[in-house]
Structures are given as structure tokens and as C-alpha cells.
Amino acid sequence: MAGPLGIIGSGAIGGTLARLAVAAGLDVILSNSRGPETLTELVRELGPRARAATVTEVAHEADLVIAAIPLVAYTDLPADDLAGKVVIDTTNYYPQRDGQIPDLDEDRSTASQLVQAHLAASHVVKAFNNITFASLGNGARPAGASDRSALPIAGEDATAKARLTDLLNTLGYDALDTGGLAGSWRSEPGTPVYCDPYMPGWPTDSLTTDELIQWLLAAPVIPQSAQRVEELVASAVRGPAGGYFPEVQ
């Protein structure tokens, strides 16, 4: 890949993607809402292939940029700075966190269509939204491995989707092209391909947030082939938009 992979939002998903990218030999530039000085520890952990910057610097320096932020923050993405770039949208709609978004509640849009409308001059592609950060980090496998998983991708631009497919391949996943952003509800919360297939269920005990994170990280990954992902995506029926976080103590 020419140039570094840009990451806006360096929490559970952004941090996991940064780890996979560095492990695969890519350079990454990370950013968050609070500024590069708050990413010192993560950058130290990631090593010399990683550095931290502001969101604006990431948008300028990378032409493949992951947006791993809460959906509610999508209007903060710098549209002018990201013009012409490929932006990988990992967002999901969680009204508990994001508030009610009528365009989603009334099925007038998908989350990624909102992001694309805001980033009108960028090529927005959807990926990494239908797997927990823990399964994502633990489930990466080399091309051809019998237990390699596929992830659904969506987007309007074929070149952008080809670049995304290359990135998934490099990070340890096959890509299953599910079409345009209007159809990306098929991998949103509550659909058959959303998170559960890649994991052995959810804990039945009431856990604290830290305990839940440790449980998720320790859980085995259930590989999902491209054929299985295609079946799951095809079986989706559009229900109420938005997901609900599990109860924690």
C-alpha cells in the first residue's frame, strides 16, 4: 500500500485495526477527538510503524482513511480535507449512544449513506462494522487458511472497493462485496451477519464492562466463509434500525 493507513478514532475498533495493520507491515497514523498527545501509550505499544496526529493531519496525509468513531460524531469528519479520499466507515447506529436519528429510524438512509452524504467528495465504503473488536483482532488469518473469515463490504465506487478488498486481504480477511451503501443495512445491528456468527454466543452472567471486554477477548472466533457470509447477508430482513448494548453492571 502506498502511503500510511489513516485512522480517525483510535478506540476499540480503530486500535484493533491499527494492531492488525502494523502486524501486516503497514504504517499507520492514528487520531482521536482529544489530540495526539493522548495516544502516546498506544503508539508506543504499536512501535515504529505508528504515529499519532490530529484528525486534519490524518485526512491530509493518508488517502485511505478508516473512520472508527461513534456514529453521532460523523459530522465532525473533515469533509474538505477528506475530499477524493477513500473513507472506510465502521460505524453502527446505537441510539443509547448516538441519540435518535430519524433518517435511520424511518429507514430513509443507512448509517453509511449518512456518512457518504456528509463526505460528498469522498468515496465511502463500509466495512468492519459487523464483527466485535475482539473477534476482529483474534480472527485474522493468512490468505488460504482453512479458518480464514470473510467480512461484508459495501460502497458505490468499484476502485474504492478494490482498495478495501486489498486492505482486508492484507489484514487477514476475505471481502464479500454486498453492493452499494443503500443495501448496507444488511450488515447493520440486528441482522444475521452482525457479530454473533463470529463468536460462541454472549456471556449469560452479569459482568462489569472490564469483565465483558476480557470475556470477549478470550472467546474463540468462529470462522465464517465468504459463502456463509453471502447466505447470512441475503437472509437479512429489514427491521427496526439500531442496536442495543448488552447490560453491564
Ligand SMILES: NC(=O)c1ccc[n+]([C@@H]2O[C@H](COP(=O)([O-])OP(=O)(O)OC[C@H]3O[C@@H](n4cnc5c(N)ncnc54)[C@H](OP(=O)(O)O)[C@@H]3O)[C@@H](O)[C@H]2O)c1
Ligand atoms: N467496539 C466494537 O466491537 C465495534 C464493532 C464494530 C463496529 N463498531 C463501531 O465502530 C465505531 C467505533 O467504535 P469503538 O467501539 O471503537 O468506539 P470507542 O472505543 O469508543 O472509540 C471511539 C474513538 O473515536 C474517537 N472519536 C470520538 N469522537 C470523535 C470525533 N468527533 N473526532 C475524532 N475522533 C473521535 C474517540 O476519541 P476520544 O477517545 O479522544 O474521544 C475514540 O478514539 C462505532 O460506530 C461502533 O459502533 C464497534
